[in-house]
Amino acid sequence: MAETKPAARSGGILAVLAIAGIVASLTQTLVIPLLGQMPQLLHTSTTNATWVVTASLLVAAVCTPVAGRLGDMYGKRQVLVASTIPLIVGSVVCALSSSLWPMIIGRGLQGMSVGIIPVGIAALRDLLPPEKLGSGIALISSSLGIGGALGLPLAAAVVQYSNWRVLFWGVAVAGVIVAALMYFVLPAIPAAGAAGRFDVLGAVGLGVGLVCLLLAVSKGGSWGWGSASIICLFVGAVVVLLAWGWWELRNSTPLVDLRTTARPQVLMTNIASIGIGVAMYSQSLIVPQLLQLPKITGYGLGQSMMAMGLFMAPGGLMMMLLSVPSAKLSAARGPKVTLALGALIMAIGYGLSMVLMGNPWTLMIVTIIISSGTGFAYGAMPALIMGGVPVSESAAANSFNTLMRSIGTSVSAAVIGVVLAQLSVNFGGHSIPTENGFRTGLLIGCGVSVVAAIIALLIPVRRAAAAAAEAAVAHTVDEVDIVAAEVDSLPVAGVVSAAVQVAADRYAGEPVAETVTGPSIYGRVRDVGGPVVAGATLTLISTSGSQLGRAATRHDGYFEFAVPAAGSYVLIASAEGRRPDASTITVGQVPTLSEVTLGGMGALAGTVTREPGDDPVPEARVAALDPRGEVVASAETDILGRFGLSDLPEGEFIVAVSADGFHPTAVPVLVSGAGITEIAVMLRPGARLSGVVRVRSDDRPLHDAQVTLMDPAGHVVDTMTTGPDGGYTFGNLSDGDYTVVVSGYAPVVMQVSVHGDAVQGVDAHLGHDGPAVPVIPALEQTPVR
Template identity: 60%
Template structure:
């Protein structure tokens, strides 16, 4: 941290950056209440309307590592402000859209702003006192859960009581408020930026590879997993990723320094992140369906979209409540332990859900989401701490962005796997085919197993020895010593 930065202001800085993360998360869940209405609103097919969601996912995946590298090169605060520009523009485009193509373009622009969270976490290393860094990272990481929790009831309430366009005008206004707060109240952070050249070829190659991978994964259920399009995209993704890795190892200024990410601590943290991303997203897909399916099924609870969002909201808020506890556990035992404990809690949350399915009360499912998101809060706060303790300060933003990408890939694979399970295990209710109770049980068992696998991987993360304690006023090259001392 810059010694000129008053310690008293760090709480406000963390609050502003967490607010930015909440707005970004709200943006991602913004259109969920509209999915069923989009074909009618824009006079298009359901398949075309689904691109309103897919466009954001793809754009976010492509921009995340790029924003991280540019943050390391030109400054994290500067890139934070740059990332907010497409969020505003995309919101305005969506609000003014009268057909599906502009809507998809606007959602793609919004996706280009999703580098906000990894950039914000990386900036904390520069501007927050060492003794507060662990808690600050946990709070910033939890902001995604809070935004997701608030996004569903917020979007549903507005969509039910006002024009859907209001959703996007509100997000545009919130994003402008975030930009203003960052401009005036968040310091620029370390000047120790990496001024090398930008790896444009690496960025293009990784972007195309990720589009092929995530498009194949996210649309495979619609196109058919054995279709030429799906197999061609997944095959192209593998070839392109191998070629990209070869290039990154040979270029002097890579987009992602694979030698740094290949360090055992970083590599295994990213592996655990994929599994945690999978486990986190699975329950956010399964539980809302159980809440909304008709009571006549015997296991659905017949809740409205708004009611479902309200039942899901406490779980996201629990991430923020538990983040300081996770930070204290990291300070006492090390973030590796916190990550393993968090993943184990996620697994337990899925486990307790199995006897609850088929009961007539949503309170049991609320308990499941609270337990799962408690584990997510622990895990999401620990992963950036493990990454930043293993990379030089000049690579903080790109390493964090790559870790965020790994979580996104886990979430995308989770969506595909859950879709296959629930589509294959169905039951007929009159003319309608719905996911069966057995399908939900299998999906939840998969979530529990993946959470347990994440705990095992986390337990074996080899944490590197702690560097010597920095002199007062100097910029530490790792996370606070307390965070790693007992890892």
């Protein structure tokens, strides 16, 4: 049975996940205002104090893809709640620290919580109705930047007006609140269907490779780019990551499915994400320094730490406000356009900084523009990622995309750090960046933003149906031409069979098995209407249930599998927004053609109102039944009488609606495979008839008296037994005349007329002194509301 996503709870779910994402991302910038005091607070050197930031970034990079995979395997709600535990423990450890190592350990534990953001984004796919999914994804994705932007003013205020330990105690308390909210507000989310064991070796390999890479990038400036340590780290990163990639490709249940990641839409989005990460973090590194440098330098703006934080805060708020416009733009023009536009807005902001960096207020405008572009870009990237991967890999794919952003921020820190260090002067015994250094860093952010916009425009997204169909036909013709060109090189015995195969393929429009020979399966995946489906996931299993292979269709819908031997196999196909298909295929000694057709999945939404009038009916029960009478999906209406049913296969349904005090109704509905089918249902109120049975001698209520209601034809409508209070009630009655028979002593018979209202006070008195047959000519009536 498909799960419903009640609209009434969507706002609470979205708010909880947004708060969780902001709290998790706060940890990334929370310690930046403290860096200058860390050597004295922790009794260590300035170089060692930078590990307080580096440790959190490294652990976050390693744990983010792990959290995504665990969410796909074991359920996202469990992983979300579990991710708050290291956040709370790490914050407490940091708050109690007085030396370097406890602080590093605590910061590492805090970094483990960043997986909340990508797993939360993937969870929205299961929790929100389709019409709210886009804005929800944009808001949660933007929380990574919102928390980072708000962390600066918050930390600055605490450091300036209170004890630095309050920062970490506050995060610990916020973590406890977030854990409680997620536990009680988020519904259980079943595992997405990712099968197999957790890839421990893949997690360790990715962790080692990322630590080597990010450590080399982040410490290259301080350790020396040509030093043996940095060179060894880079070499180690290349070797380990190559070995990790080899392991992931041969593993049937990898930590990161590199074949899915290599899909053009996913790959290009991840590359653009690195550029967006570089551009986003550049202004976070440069603007705070410009604001706080003394005015005597000639270009510093002389602001306090608190003022710096306040000038930076509007940028973070702007990211939050733009989540809804970002989603609307993605829905109208596609997330690829939104991503490109966001990158261009960032480039414009950096370009304007060349003439607006001389005043705190104008520099704040620059940060607002750059943050606005970041908000558009961050909202579009998860939509592009989830549009290119199956549901069972959505959390892992989002986590990998978050990792790409983190790599971008690490690269940004290294590059901007080198630029500012090289273009610096000695001022009052301290080395500070020059104005030219700041301008160069801002221009780098501008250039990277432009490159990210170009990459975004090159992202190949799923084309319209007609274009896809034309491309499929063109590709088939090209394949036939290639085969025809190669016929001359075939042995004579094979020329006739090759010619026959080419002719058959041209006539039927079928693909040619390109790279498989012998026992194999090949074909195309198509929609019901005919267009091919790119990026569909196909899984081949044996009749005993063992997985033999998994593949994704190309841009032309083509797929192929080599099978170990001739025999029967089960092929399962699935694609986003379509009904999965499973079929048994018998394979011979030559390639076997299998054309797969996937039906669409639709959604049904509407309102339930009272007849006559248009008053909403809350808490009405709505169920969609297929032609066999099976309930496919169900929901309850909200306070405005609205309901939504998602993941419905295309076809005819009977929608049954019932509510207390109303006559049930059923209406036929044709659900299309695309978009949301809207319906309106009106319920007719049902009358109620009630009364009390009493003992005639002393007027006390009579328990266990039998009350029977009959229609004018003498058919029994309902029978009930009175309770201790002697009361009885018949509900949902149609208009008309009824006979009420009360028995227990001598029976009493009453005639009652019902006309759409509640009939009350139909009382009866029973005793031993003979039957009574009172007639109820008229009763005070109270309308049903």
